[in-house]
Amino acid sequence: MKEQVVCKTTDIQPGEMMESYFGKQNVLICRTPDGEFYAFMNQCNHQGAPLHRGMICGATTDQSEPGEYHYCHKGEILRCPWHGREFDIKNEGRMLANPDKKIPSFNIRIEDEKVIVYK
Amino acid sequence: MPKQIPLVDTDIHERVQYQELLEYLDEPFKHYIQNCHWIQEKHMPYTQPSVAGVDRADAVIPDGRPAGSDLAFMQEQLLDDIGHEFGILTGALDPSPSSMHGWHEMAVALASAYNDWQIDKWLDKDERLYGSVHVAAQDRDEAVKEIERVGTHPKMVQVLLPIDDIMWGDPYYHPIFEAAEKHNLMIGMHHNEPPVYYGKWPRYFIEWHTLIPTAHMKQVTNMIFNGVFEKFPNLGMIMIEGGFTFIPHMMWKMDQQYRDLRHEVPWLKRKPSDVMKEHVRFCTQPSEELNKKDFMSLIEQMGTDEMICFATDYPHWDYDSPHRALPNLDPKLKKKIYFENAKNFYPKIPDTKER
Ligand code: FES
Numbered sequence: 001m002k003e004q005v006v007c008k009t010t011d012i013q014p015g016e017m018m019e020s021y022f023g024k025q026n027v028l029i030c031r032t033p034d035g036e037f038y039a040f041m042n043q044c045n046h047q048g049a050p051l052h053r054g055m056i057c058g059a060t061t062d063q064s065e066p067g068e069y070h071y072c073h074k075g076e077i078l079r080c081p082w083h084g085r086e087f088d089i090k091n092e093g094r095m096l097a098n099p100d101k102k103i104p105s106f107n108i109r110i111e112d113e114k115v116i117v118y119k
Numbered sequence: 120m121p122k123q124i125p126l127v128d129t130d131i132h133e134r135v136q137y138q139e140l141l142e143y144l145d146e147p148f149k150h151y152i153q154n155c156h157w158i159q160e161k162h163m164p165y166t167q168p169s170v171a172g173v174d175r176a177d178a179v180i181p182d183g184r185p186a187g188s189d190l191a192f193m194q195e196q197l198l199d200d201i202g203h204e205f206g207i208l209t210g211a212l213d214p215s216p217s218s219m220h221g222w223h224e225m226a227v228a229l230a231s232a233y234n235d236w237q238i239d240k241w242l243d244k245d246e247r248l249y250g251s252v253h254v255a256a257q258d259r260d261e262a263v264k265e266i267e268r269v270g271t272h273p274k275m276v277q278v279l280l281p282i283d284d285i286m287w288g289d290p291y292y293h294p295i296f297e298a299a300e301k302h303n304l305m306i307g308m309h310h311n312e313p314p315v316y317y318g319k320w321p322r323y324f325i326e327w328h329t330l331i332p333t334a335h336m337k338q339v340t341n342m343i344f345n346g347v348f349e350k351f352p353n354l355g356m357i358m359i360e361g362g363f364t365f366i367p368h369m370m371w372k373m374d375q376q377y378r379d380l381r382h383e384v385p386w387l388k389r390k391p392s393d394v395m396k397e398h399v400r401f402c403t404q405p406s407e408e409l410n411k412k413d414f415m416s417l418i419e420q421m422g423t424d425e426m427i428c429f430a431t432d433y434p435h436w437d438y439d440s441p442h443r444a445l446p447n448l449d450p451k452l453k454k455k456i457y458f459e460n461a462k463n464f465y466p467k468i469p470d471t472k473e474r
Contacts, residue, residue: 047443053177055170081176082438084169 003118006039009110015075019052022117027106028052029115030089033075039106039117040093044080051103054081056089059096078103124454125204126441127461127468129402130309130359130430131197131248133241134187134211135233143232143239148225157225159214162312165324169436178434186434187211190244197433198247201441204458205468208241208250209359210279212311216255217262218283226255227265234269242274249468251279251307256287256295263298270302276465277357278304281311282334284318288345300351303466309359310334335361336369339399343373346386348398355464357400363427364407367420370395396423400464402430403456404439411446424452428461 006020006029017030019042028042028051042051058074077096078087086096093103106117137152144152151157170176171186178186178196187193198206212218214233216226230253242250252275254262269275278299280287287295287308299306313334314320321327335358348354373391381387387394409417418424429445432438439445441457448456462468 047438047440049175050177055176079170081170082436084436 001118003116005114006117007115008113009037009115010113011115012037015056017052017056017078019050020117022106026050027117028078029108029117030056030078032089036090037108037110037115038089038093039108040078040087040089041104041106044082044085045095045101045103046080046083046085049080049082051078051080054079059086059088062096124450125458125471126201126429127458127465128197128201128203128206128431128433128441129357129428129461130209130404130432131193131206132187132211132433132435133190133193133208133237134185134213135236136184136188137214139240140214140229140232140236143235144228148228148232151225160219162314163320163324163327165327167328167436168324171436173436174434175436175438190241193433194245197431198245201431203247204471205462206248207276207307207461207465208237208248209307209309210237210251210253212281212309215281215283215311216253217257217279217285218281218311219255219257223255223258223261227258227261229253230255230262230265231268234265234275238269238272238274242272249274249276249465251275251277252304253279254295256280256292257285259292259294263294266295266298266302266304270298270304273467275302276304276467277307279307279309282308282313282338283311284314286341287338288341288343288347290345293347293350296347296351296354300354303353305465306354306356307359308335308338308356310361332361332365335401336365339369339395340373343391343394343399344384344387346384348394349386349388355398355400357402357428357464359402359430360404360432361401362405362407363401363403364409364417366395366401366426367417370421392422396421396426399426400460401427402432403427403445404430404432405437406439406444409446411448414446414448418452424455425460425463427456428464429457 012031014033026042028040030038058071059077061070061072076089087093093105095101109116167173174186180189180192214229216230219226233253237250254265256262315330370392
């Protein structure tokens, strides 16, 4: 089993993200407001943008009626720096506009202060 | 895009910050920027609902200046990274002198200042970059003078006309085309803020952005039926940032209309689709996600693979990556779309850059 410390828990505040490396693989470590950590491939599945240059934000929900905005999932949505596609961090990195597509993810666990990605 | 295929990128947006124009502006116009905080008029109710507005969020200059405003950063992030052979600068439409509704004297001064800045800071500094002559086309005669003044620069390849609310095929503007043709310049048309909803703006940006191709279609129709390409047989026009999937529809529609209603436009001597094939080019960006089969079927419907030219639109948010935006095409076709079509279109672009 391959595993690697990619950062420390204190490196990322809730609602933030950073890039790191898992071997040669450029990865994106996201931390949601509940304190959980997630690891994805740091490359958008559309045209390959570096996702760490995008933003973590909320969603304007899929429950909305025409003309209504309900801002929700704050800190749980990753938006690409180029075309702005939205990916749900807590739902396997699935794309909001097309949940069949997702950003490939990696296993992650925390030991003491270490954030470890493993296969 | 494999490395061995050279690229002419037909849409790169360099951006000026108004303060940089001061050294190229005379009074009284300088004062209006320096002390009176003049900014280009804007009309739309929304911004671009992306991560960082009009630009790629990762294209902001590290020192905080806006995307597209620094040559060294553009070289690093785009030209060197992708390996461009050539790139055509198309401005950031801010300022966009031809879009101003009035105060044409200021527009004329801005166009000249912008051209001088562009030559100085970009065209003379990177051999790969070619430029667009900015004009204040509402003042036709001043626009012609500006084309005469800077159009002879070896790296100016086109005259830029924004798509807003003026239809450029009107005979009033023909002297601009005459001057462009005289200097081997093509016409580049790029939308600024066309009111695509019956002269107004839709509720949502997503509607406006979806309908941009309609603004491009209007200009192509207008230029062709007004006989611009009959009158100026060596003139070409490239439609920048409107995409290309509407081309077959336009060809069929205009040809059918021509067969029925030629009586009204007797100066048009050829089928509109033939005029398009010979004179009009379209940038691929922003490309829809087509698979190879659909892409090839479109090419077949156009009846030519020489009308479309690749563009990135760097540094805008709807940037198309040369590696990922189009399906994996056969090498010969790829070479046409990424390089030859644009190269053959612009008479002033050399075969390869001097090394
Ligand atoms: S590259 Fe991420 S949305 Fe297009």
